[in-house]
Amino acid sequence: MSAFIELDHVTKTFGSSGLFGGGSVTIAVDDVSLTIDEDEPAITTVAGESGSGKTTLTRLLLGSHVPTDGRMLYRGKDFAKLTRRERRAFQREVQPIFQDPFESYNPFYKVDHVLDAPIKNFKLAGSVAEKKRMIEDALEMVGLVPEETLGRFPHQLSGGQRQRIMVARALLLKPRVILADEPVSMVDASLRATILDSIRRLNRDLGISVVYITHDLTTAYQISDNILVMYRGTIVEAGTVDAVIQSPQHPYTQLLIESIPQPDPKNRWGSEPPQQNWEITDTDITGCKFADRCPAVMDRCHTVRPAQYLIGEHQLATCLLYEDKGEMTNPDITSTFQTEKQAITAAASN
Amino acid sequence: MVQPTIEETCLSTEQAITTYREGARITDVDSLVVEGLSVYYETEDGTVKAVDDVSFTLKQGERFALVGESGSGKTTLAMALMRLIRPPGHIARGSVTLNNRDLTTLTEDEMRQARLSELSLVPQGAMNSLNPVMRIERQLTDGIVDHLADDESITKEELSQTARDLLTRVGLRPEVARLYPHELSGGMKQRVAMAIGISLRPSLIIADEPTSALDVVVQRQIMQTLGRLQEGLDASIMLVGHDMGLVAQFADTIGVMYAGKLVEVGPVEEVFSDPKHPYTKLLIQSLPSLQEKKDFVGIPGLPPLLIHLPQGCAFEDRCPSRFGKCTGTVPEKFSVGARRDVACFLYEGEGAS
Numbered sequence: 001m002s003a004f005i006e007l008d009h010v011t012k013t014f015g016s017s018g019l020f021g022g023g024s025v026t027i028a029v030d031d032v033s034l035t036i037d038e039d040e041p042a043i044t045t046v047a048g049e050s051g052s053g054k055t056t057l058t059r060l061l062l063g064s065h066v067p068t069d070g071r072m073l074y075r076g077k078d079f080a081k082l083t084r085r086e087r088r089a090f091q092r093e094v095q096p097i098f099q100d101p102f103e104s105y106n107p108f109y110k111v112d113h114v115l116d117a118p119i120k121n122f123k124l125a126g127s128v129a130e131k132k133r134m135i136e137d138a139l140e141m142v143g144l145v146p147e148e149t150l151g152r153f154p155h156q157l158s159g160g161q162r163q164r165i166m167v168a169r170a171l172l173l174k175p176r177v178i179l180a181d182e183p184v185s186m187v188d189a190s191l192r193a194t195i196l197d198s199i200r201r202l203n204r205d206l207g208i209s210v211v212y213i214t215h216d217l218t219t220a221y222q223i224s225d226n227i228l229v230m231y232r233g234t235i236v237e238a239g240t241v242d243a244v245i246q247s248p249q250h251p252y253t254q255l256l257i258e259s260i261p262q263p264d265p266k267n268r269w270g271s272e273p274p275q276q277n278w279e280i281t282d283t284d285i286t287g288c289k290f291a292d293r294c295p296a297v298m299d300r301c302h303t304v305r306p307a308q309y310l311i312g313e314h315q316l317a318t319c320l321l322y323e324d325k326g327e328m329t330n331p332d333i334t335s336t337f338q339t340e341k342q343a344i345t346a347a348a349s350n
Numbered sequence: 351m352v353q354p355t356i357e358e359t360c361l362s363t364e365q366a367i368t369t370y371r372e373g374a375r376i377t378d379v380d381s382l383v384v385e386g387l388s389v390y391y392e393t394e395d396g397t398v399k400a401v402d403d404v405s406f407t408l409k410q411g412e413r414f415a416l417v418g419e420s421g422s423g424k425t426t427l428a429m430a431l432m433r434l435i436r437p438p439g440h441i442a443r444g445s446v447t448l449n450n451r452d453l454t455t456l457t458e459d460e461m462r463q464a465r466l467s468e469l470s471l472v473p474q475g476a477m478n479s480l481n482p483v484m485r486i487e488r489q490l491t492d493g494i495v496d497h498l499a500d501d502e503s504i505t506k507e508e509l510s511q512t513a514r515d516l517l518t519r520v521g522l523r524p525e526v527a528r529l530y531p532h533e534l535s536g537g538m539k540q541r542v543a544m545a546i547g548i549s550l551r552p553s554l555i556i557a558d559e560p561t562s563a564l565d566v567v568v569q570r571q572i573m574q575t576l577g578r579l580q581e582g583l584d585a586s587i588m589l590v591g592h593d594m595g596l597v598a599q600f601a602d603t604i605g606v607m608y609a610g611k612l613v614e615v616g617p618v619e620e621v622f623s624d625p626k627h628p629y630t631k632l633l634i635q636s637l638p639s640l641q642e643k644k645d646f647v648g649i650p651g652l653p654p655l656l657i658h659l660p661q662g663c664a665f666e667d668r669c670p671s672r673f674g675k676c677t678g679t680v681p682e683k684f685s686v687g688a689r690r691d692v693a694c695f696l697y698e699g700e701g702a703s
Binding site: 049050051158159185188191192193194197215216217218219221222245255256257259260261262263264265266268269272273275 | 535564570575595596598634636640643644647
């Protein structure tokens with residue numbers, strides 16, 4: 001196993017409690033350790049509601065946020081100490097795909113522009129013919145017909161086509177990791193399938209690791225191997241999607257899954273859950289961050305901060321209900337993860 | 351017509367749970383009757399039939415969900431009910447009867463009075479519809495002041511009290527009245543938009559994708575609050591959206607739109623368990639599930655351009671069940687059960703309505 005990106009006890013806070021900061025600090029990512037592996041490319045979902053820190057976590061992984069505490073490693077080297085050349089390689093190998101397929105385009109340029117730019121920028125092609133071939137290959141890879149796509153303006157294409165061009169753009173750079181931040185939330189339900197399918201193919205056929213950031217657990221379940229669930233900066237539950245979605249253990253994950261609007265009129269929501277109280281600042285909370293909304297809250301939850309407890313081989317929860325399971329020795333939450341391939345190998349050896 | 355103080359019709363959360371769709375108060379009174387409604391846009395290249403010959407009925411207390419992909423005309427239909435279609439669009443034909451009054455025949459001034467007090471719109475992206483430089487209280491009470499009759503007056507204190515009551519009813523603290531929109535989260539702004547929508551106790555609330563940018567827990571809270579408010583007012587709701595999950599959770603009746611036409615209408619449970627129109631069937635099949643992992647299936651092809659509609663059924667080229675008749679003639683509505691219509695020749699034998 002070789003680690004491509006590692007987060008080692010990373011914390012990211014905003015605001016300051018110092019001399020000039022009004023005393024309000026937001027802990028967007030709170031002591032997270034994880035690994036994105038290169039040899040075993042997986043699709044990993046980062047789930048959580050708005051304000052849970054999932055976008056901050058992505059920005060950390062993209063290198064556009066610097067950890068307040070802890071370290072990020074790229075191919076074993078401290079990210080803060082990379083040379084210029086290494087940083088450039090990192091920028092090519094880690095590619096983002098954003099939420100809004102409308103805002104990523106300049107309406108005055110043809111869509112070819114977003115595909116030409118990275119080739120020029122990273123000097124990927126030696127000739128015009130080679131550039132053309134690269135672009136056409138990338139478009140075909142995401143299921144688009146080059147002749148029907150190139151030479152058009154963004155408004156002439158559907159949202160689904162625009163988002164797939166963004167996937168093709170990421171592909172041109174032959175990345176090792178793709179960070180997809182809500183790539184389908186602005187796209188019609190009937191077109192989501194094609195985009196998710198092209199993302200899945202990148203993982204299976206090209207061996208690219210994908211981090212899929214979403215609050216939609218249904219698509220997460222369909223497309224990913226592993227999942228981590230965030231709440232107010234903390235990873236409250238993590239493991240394989242089969243373990244976490246089929247048998248969620250943390251009360252917050254349970255609430256999330258219960259709230260999914262299932263397309264089944266016979267199986268409707270229960271009672272209205274309590275709202276999050278944003279009045280309490282992160283630094284005020286000494287116990288569990290979910291305690292004020294938790295249906296299973298105990299007295300201790302208000303004062304004791306739960307650690308990561310190992311529930312099964314492929315699942316952990318940060319909740320005092322599982323204290324008796326014992327604290328995890330390895331803080332890296334991805335130690336509970338498993339790819340489909342690993343699962344098959346494990347089953348075969350049993 | 352204005353009630354400055356809103357009496358306590360708001361159910362507590364606990365009551366709401368017990369009444370939630372259990373014994374939903376759907377009466378037999380027709381609240382909204384839409385007949386043959388068509389909205390056309392006249393362009394240089396021809397007429398775009400954004401909404402074409404749509405008819406349906408909403409009972410008082412009913413929750414009707416209108417679904418369809420982008421460009422199917424669902425938002426245009428909602429705007430047409432509010433009579434908010436802008437040129438070059440216009441209501442070409444049809445009637446919209448709300449509480450026995452045809453809205454299409456009202457004068458502009460009468461329609462202005464009807465909006466908010468008889469039917470209200472919680473718009474798409476409601477969180478961006480608030481005025482960023484106005485306190486929430488002003489935005490909540492603007493409509494109330496605007497609807498005062500010439501001989502009516504209302505004191506500042508009464509308005510302030512009304513704003514606070516409204517906020518409490520949508521699950522916000524009364525102090526929110528003093529805040530500006532940027533101080534609120536997306537879900538809170540959506541709640542404010544709902545509070546404005548119910549401020550004059552309309553009998554029909556049109557909610558256009560009310561939760562599209564919110565995450566699942568907040569979405570559920572908002573929808574459940576909306577349901578509670580609706581039941582408190584005895585109003586009907588028309589929910590516009592493309593999230594089939596939300597529709598299944600919330601609505602009593604569903605209408606499916608495709609290329610400007612209503613292709614299927616029926617009770618939500620029946621349509622989900624036994625969809626009739628091939629488009630509805632594919633739509634329901636393509637929903638990802640939490641029960642089993644399967645390959646993603648989309649609906650192949652794209653909807654037709656509304657300016658170049660085919661001669662026959664608009665879904666014909668994507669339809670797996672098409673046959674000879676589909677290319678030449680547009681299917682009319684066929685009744686396939688109680689309050690269940692399908693616009694597809696497969697059901698022609700079952701009797702036209």
